[in-house]
Amino acid sequence: MQINVNNKPLTTNATSLAQLAAELALPEKGVAVAIGNKMVPRSLWDETALSEDMHITIIKAACGG
């Protein structure tokens, strides 16, 4: 299906957030994911289904100062 990740279109075979994280090889730690403008805790990634045109934001913790 076609989704939108960080404002770029992406075609994916993943059906859940956990599968998408695996497909994108997101690291285990230091990454947060939002659907729309709501963060989804990692404990819910398995049960969070993706849908067509979903807007997903992936945030990496930034340490610079």
Add this chain to the structure above:
Amino acid sequence: MKELLSSEMANSMTREQMHRYNRHIILDGFGREGQERLLQSRVLLVGVGGLGSPAALYLAAAGVGTLGIVDGDNVGLTNLQRQVLHTTPDIGRPKVDSAAEYIPRLNPDVKVEKHAFFLSEDNAMQLVEGYDFIIDGSDNFSTKYLVNDACVMLGKACSIGGISRYSGQLMTHVPSSACYRCLFPEPPAMNDVETCARVGVLGSIAGMLGTMQATECIKYLAKVGTLLTDTLLTFDALTMEWNRLHFPQNEDCPLCGKKPTITELKEYAFQPCSKKKE
């Protein structure tokens, strides 16, 4: 923060202070009381680098009564591209010294407390305890988690920010709002970390983020507006896209969740950039 009766407030600012802070005092919702609160407040800046420099300048100009500065670093040439509190003749000097020299010239109302060392698991609780609001302007995850953990444990408010390349992110924590660990329970693996020394950073975004941290701090102290609590604000300077991402307190948070596993301060092995070979 000491609460003052309005009758005491009326007499507590000098004529010169009424003049200096006039543009705050005439602000809707801010007024003399908001300014008085700033003058009575104590803010701790953890790091006076890219974020802490602009934050310090605006907090000092705003008349925050006491600015504590904890930083064990010396000014280096690569700092000057964004760390606007320090100048070229300051190279090699402790950052707390150049800060403590500049701030009273900007505003003699502000008392500076110098702590010329890095925040650590041994000193963080004691330092944080003595201030009303903490600004994390550090350049490493070890310090960011120390600030977060100490603030949650002590019931203090803080702003945690980070910048990298062309982008920045920040959040505000107050007692009972979500903490940094609700969002990022643990720091990334060492190899995934992109420090400014490794990937670079656009200097001016340090100013954007640092002044937003100062703004959150001033709002908290003066009791105006709503804060970036339970929210991560992110921006990308390349496209000027801004995002507000909401996250409530996470019941699985290892620090403030239902079954906390972190009950005392412990620092990670990340080092401030200056302690590493660049």
